[in-house]
Amino acid sequence: MKKWFAVIGNPISHSLSPNMHDTWLKQLNIDASYIPIHVEQDQLEQAVESLKLLGCSGWNVTVPFKEAIIPFLDDVDDSAKGIGAVNTVVRTLDNKYVGYNTDGLGFIESLGYILPEHNILLIGAGGAARGIAHAFERLGFTQITIANRTLEKAIVLVDELQTGQALTLDEAENNLNKFDIIIQTTPLGMKSSEASLPIQLNRLKENAIVADIVYNPLVTPFIEEAKKYNVRTINGLGMLVHQGALAFSYWNGVIPDTDGMIQQLIEQIGGNYVNR
Numbered sequence: 001m002k003k004w005f006a007v008i009g010n011p012i013s014h015s016l017s018p019n020m021h022d023t024w025l026k027q028l029n030i031d032a033s034y035i036p037i038h039v040e041q042d043q044l045e046q047a048v049e050s051l052k053l054l055g056c057s058g059w060n061v062t063v064p065f066k067e068a069i070i071p072f073l074d075d076v077d078d079s080a081k082g083i084g085a086v087n088t089v090v091r092t093l094d095n096k097y098v099g100y101n102t103d104g105l106g107f108i109e110s111l112g113y114i115l116p117e118h119n120i121l122l123i124g125a126g127g128a129a130r131g132i133a134h135a136f137e138r139l140g141f142t143q144i145t146i147a148n149r150t151l152e153k154a155i156v157l158v159d160e161l162q163t164g165q166a167l168t169l170d171e172a173e174n175n176l177n178k179f180d181i182i183i184q185t186t187p188l189g190m191k192s193s194e195a196s197l198p199i200q201l202n203r204l205k206e207n208a209i210v211a212d213i214v215y216n217p218l219v220t221p222f223i224e225e226a227k228k229y230n231v232r233t234i235n236g237l238g239m240l241v242h243q244g245a246l247a248f249s250y251w252n253g254v255i256p257d258t259d260g261m262i263q264q265l266i267e268q269i270g271g272n273y274v275n276r
């Protein structure tokens with residue numbers, strides 16, 4: 001049977017994943033398709049059963065189902081267990097469906113060459129920050145700082161990781177020169193009307209890397225501010241493309257072209273990408 005993949009979510013119509021995966025499938029001459037599926041909030045279980053019944057070869061899971069899908073899967077890999085969220089489902093040779101999480105590792109791959117000695121600052125302590133923090137921890141990074149508006153949430157995440165430290169946003173701002181990699185994971189900057197920054201960057205270390213996981217707009221106010229200090233900046237397309245590439249490799253056994261895809265998406269969505 002021809003292989004087919006999917007992404008389930010709600011809403012799903014603006015997802016960039018179908019275009020990305022279709023392009024990779026074509027580039028690598030894999031005879032398969034990838035379709036977006038809108039799932040009603042209260043019909044996740046039926047949707048998962050249908051995907052299994054129809055022999056889906058694997059699928060991505062996006063908002064709001066990443067946590068809720070876990071009970072409906074046959075097994076969950078360690079990458080997803082720790083954070084309690086799945087973004088990729090893989091069909092095994094004996095037709096079991098196993099949940100993985102490629103978001104955190106995908107994000108880290110988008111940073112390029114980095115070292116476990118690097119001092120990481122994550123701004124935010126929500127679902128996205130958890131995924132990234134756990135992936136860093138699994139890779140052996142120990143200097144992980146979580147700074148959050150609500151300090152208690154940062155403390156909970158640090159306790160979970162059993163490494164690193166929690167700070168307030170003010171403390172992070174005042175100690176910014178201690179960090180090699182600064183990662184903005186809050187939704188601040190997603191709306192053009194909300195052009196504020198979670199922290200000021202005037203104490204940025206020379207040679208720091210500044211990343212934002214938001215990719216709409218492509219250049220967030222945080223990235224724009226970082227560029228003033230001539231440091232390397234990474235926009236959220238890196239995470240989108242690399243989490244997709246990892247999922248693709250789990251399904252098809254081959255790693256697709258990530259750099260080309262980031263370029264293609266920049267050209268395709270253009271400007272500062274707003275298409276809600």
Ligand code: ATR
Nearest residue numbers: 124125126127128129148149150153186187188198
């Ligand atoms: P996600 O799952 O996308 O990470 P989330 O779980 O809602 O989203 O988490 C949002 C994160 O952004 C939280 O860390 C939140 O801080 P609080 O824990 O204090 O709520 C942070 N956040 C949201 N709006 C913010 C703002 N205006 N300023 C600073 N941090 C903000």
